Amino acid sequence: xxxxxxxxxxxxxxxxxxxxxxxxxxxxxxxxxxxxxxxxxxxxxxxxxxxxxxxxxxxxxxxxxxxxxxxxxxxxxxxxxxxxxxxxxxxxxxxxxxxxxxxxxxxxxxxxxxxxxxxxxxxxxxxxxxxxxxxxxxxxxxxxxxxxxxxxxxxxxxxxxxxxxxxxxxxxxxxxxxxxxxxxxxxxxxxxxxxxxxxxxxxxxxxxxxxxxxxxxxxxxxxxxxxxxxxxxxxxxxxxxxxxxxxxxxxxxxxxxxxxxxxxxxxxxxxxxxxxxxxxxxxxxxxxxxxxxxxxxxxxxxxxxxxxxxxxxxxxxxx
Amino acid sequence: xxxxxxxxxxxxxxxxxxxxxxxxxxxxxxxxxxxxxxxxxxxxxxxxxxxxxxxxxxxxxxxxxxxxxxxxxxxxxxxxxxxxxxxxxxxxxxxxxxxxxxxxxxxxxxxxxxxxxxxxxxxxxxxxxxxxxxxxxxxxxxxxxxxxxxxxxxxxxxxxxxxxxxxxxxxxxxxxxxxxxxxxxxxxxxxxxxxxxxxxxxxxxxxxxxxxxxxxxxxxxxxxxxxxxxxxxxxxxxxxxxxxxxxxxxxxxxxxxxxxxxxxxxxxxxxxxxxxxxxxxxxxxxxxxxxxxxxxxxxxxxxxxxxxxxxxxxxxx
Numbered sequence: 001x002x003x004x005x006x007x008x009x010x011x012x013x014x015x016x017x018x019x020x021x022x023x024x025x026x027x028x029x030x031x032x033x034x035x036x037x038x039x040x041x042x043x044x045x046x047x048x049x050x051x052x053x054x055x056x057x058x059x060x061x062x063x064x065x066x067x068x069x070x071x072x073x074x075x076x077x078x079x080x081x082x083x084x085x086x087x088x089x090x091x092x093x094x095x096x097x098x099x100x101x102x103x104x105x106x107x108x109x110x111x112x113x114x115x116x117x118x119x120x121x122x123x124x125x126x127x128x129x130x131x132x133x134x135x136x137x138x139x140x141x142x143x144x145x146x147x148x149x150x151x152x153x154x155x156x157x158x159x160x161x162x163x164x165x166x167x168x169x170x171x172x173x174x175x176x177x178x179x180x181x182x183x184x185x186x187x188x189x190x191x192x193x194x195x196x197x198x199x200x201x202x203x204x205x206x207x208x209x210x211x212x213x214x215x216x217x218x219x220x221x222x223x224x225x226x227x228x229x230x231x232x233x234x235x236x237x238x239x240x241x242x243x244x245x246x247x248x249x250x251x252x253x254x255x256x257x258x259x260x261x262x263x264x265x266x267x268x269x270x271x272x273x274x275x276x277x278x279x280x281x282x283x284x285x286x287x288x289x290x291x292x293x294x295x296x297x298x299x300x301x302x303x304x305x306x307x308x309x310x311x312x313x314x315x316x317x318x319x
Numbered sequence: 320x321x322x323x324x325x326x327x328x329x330x331x332x333x334x335x336x337x338x339x340x341x342x343x344x345x346x347x348x349x350x351x352x353x354x355x356x357x358x359x360x361x362x363x364x365x366x367x368x369x370x371x372x373x374x375x376x377x378x379x380x381x382x383x384x385x386x387x388x389x390x391x392x393x394x395x396x397x398x399x400x401x402x403x404x405x406x407x408x409x410x411x412x413x414x415x416x417x418x419x420x421x422x423x424x425x426x427x428x429x430x431x432x433x434x435x436x437x438x439x440x441x442x443x444x445x446x447x448x449x450x451x452x453x454x455x456x457x458x459x460x461x462x463x464x465x466x467x468x469x470x471x472x473x474x475x476x477x478x479x480x481x482x483x484x485x486x487x488x489x490x491x492x493x494x495x496x497x498x499x500x501x502x503x504x505x506x507x508x509x510x511x512x513x514x515x516x517x518x519x520x521x522x523x524x525x526x527x528x529x530x531x532x533x534x535x536x537x538x539x540x541x542x543x544x545x546x547x548x549x550x551x552x553x554x555x556x557x558x559x560x561x562x563x564x565x566x567x568x569x570x571x572x573x574x575x576x577x578x579x580x581x582x583x584x585x586x587x588x589x590x591x592x593x594x595x596x597x598x599x600x601x602x603x604x605x606x607x608x609x610x611x612x613x614x615x616x617x618x619x620x621x622x623x624x625x626x627x628x629x630x631x632x633x634x635x636x
Contacts, residue, residue, distance in 0.1 A: 045599030076603035285596035
């Protein structure tokens with residue numbers, strides 16, 4: 001841990017009042033906690049059960065060029081310390097998101113990351129162009145890893161070359177902060193991370209879900225309508241920590257770490273592995289009001305450990 | 320009948336007051352949850368968290384078998400079908416659990432003579448009045464709980480209420496029966512299960528003056544056969560203005576739907592689907608729309624749906 005981080009000029013930072021803020025790929029965040037894509041919708045349901053303003057930034061649901069109705073149910077299934085899901089990118093399409101969802105969400109004053117998903121490089125370019133022309137989008141997150149849609153993102157994120165091309169397709173149209181969200185299903189996640197950065201990514205988020213299957217022993221059939229689903233929750237946290245640990249040391253862009261975050265201790269662990277910001281996914285489904293408690297927990301941890309800003313913790317575990 | 324959200328959801332520490340085994344494999348627990356009890360409408364549901372750890376990970380959805388606002392008590396009834404319900408069967412009085420609710424659209428009851436449009440500020444569209452939706456986010460963000468925009472149709476006055484239940488599907492209909500009776504509605508309850516062993520206790524509904532008819536597959540209680548056959552006789556005589564609400568296994572709902580559709584009786588069904596959050600965040604609990612491409616979500620569009628709006632799958636008898 002280093003104490004060399006410059007103290008803000010307003011002098012408001014001390015060990016008793018840790019400063020949780022950060023500048024993430026140019027986005028000003030008041031704390032490092034992010035709502036992950038797919039568990040937050042576009043915020044419209046979340047306002048009924050939690051406080052949007054608790055987050056440092058929010059990532060809206062995976063958005064495609066055209067509306068999608070999503071996959072056949074069942075779409076979710078609990079597994080040990082986690083769950084499988086195959087929602088199938090149900091969303092109203094980029095135009096509606098840009099025109100209606102973002103302006104509404106903007107009212108909360110929290111930075112907005114739009115997660116985009118395409119079937120082709122052309123679709124990724126088109127999505128980049130739509131959101132470049134929209135107001136109120138702070139960053140794009142390119143989904144090269146969604147395992148659920150048969151023709152979807154899987155292939156892009158598995159292979160460094162296609163990961164590069166997907167990032168490039170977006171970065172040609174979009175000049176703002178560009179996050180590429182990596183899949184742990186890639187044989188060489190460090191290679192795909194490097195390819196994403198070469199393609200124009202100014203930040204990396206990881207990990208997306210791991211592909212899994214659950215079988216109903218009464219019906220003798222797979223539980224999910226789509227057969228395979230994405231595994232998330234605390235069960236995948238060690239995999240996520242490993243990926244963040246490896247990727248953050250191999251690239252020079254900031255990292256959003258995620259996978260099984262349910263408490264402030266998980267946030268600290270991800271930061272020590274090399275994440276600058278940490279996203280909450282399925283934990284939010286279980287305890288939607290927890291983000292403000294997690295941020296308070298992080299603040300308390302910093303106070304107790306003599307940390308002026310949790311950014312000091314980033315990569316503390318590297319060796 | 321008034322169908323729509325009551326306005327709020329709260330994450331409440333609920334304390335187990337009592338837990339008792341009912342008929343067959345059924346178990347009922349009474350929980351002290353004053354906030355939820357004061358807000359919940361019949362047919363709304365709650366998400367119960369079974370512990371503080373990560374396993375089991377997800378909350379479990381339950382309809383409310385009892386809603387008593389004045390005593391602050393809610394009832395949850397279940398059969399052991401998996402790990403979660405098995406853990407719940409070991410609940411002991413005094414234990415506390417996080418319960419999120421009330422969630423989803425419930426059914427509110429107006430007296431048959433009341434004007435549906437006299438309650439609150441509503442805009443009337445044809446047969447239905449819709450509550451105004453105030454979606455100004457400025458007053459929507461708060462600490463632990465938030466207002467849910469009141470939504471959905473408020474049905475105009477009706478006559479006779481027919482309830483059709485199968486197995487544990489009876490549980491969420493009991494508060495509806497009680498509220499309907501207290502507002503002076505005529506209520507007929509048709510209830511079926513495999514055998515007398517597996518019937519939940521419905522003496523409460525009987526005591527309230529509901530006309531209760533039972534059916535069991537093996538004839539050990541009530542008439543032998545399906546509850547749908549039992550209900551069909553009475554539904555034949557229903558008026559166009561009468562209303563039916565059904566809750567139970569999908570095959571039963573399909574039969575009731577085709578019956579009511581043939582007789583022109585408006586039917587609402589309470590649906591179940593695998594659920595992760597219960598609050599609309601994950602889009603997991605999808606149910607196919609009847610007339611158009613796409614899906615509704617049981618947690619936010621339901622759990623009660625107008626039967627003709629949803630595809631119940633394999634809809635032939």
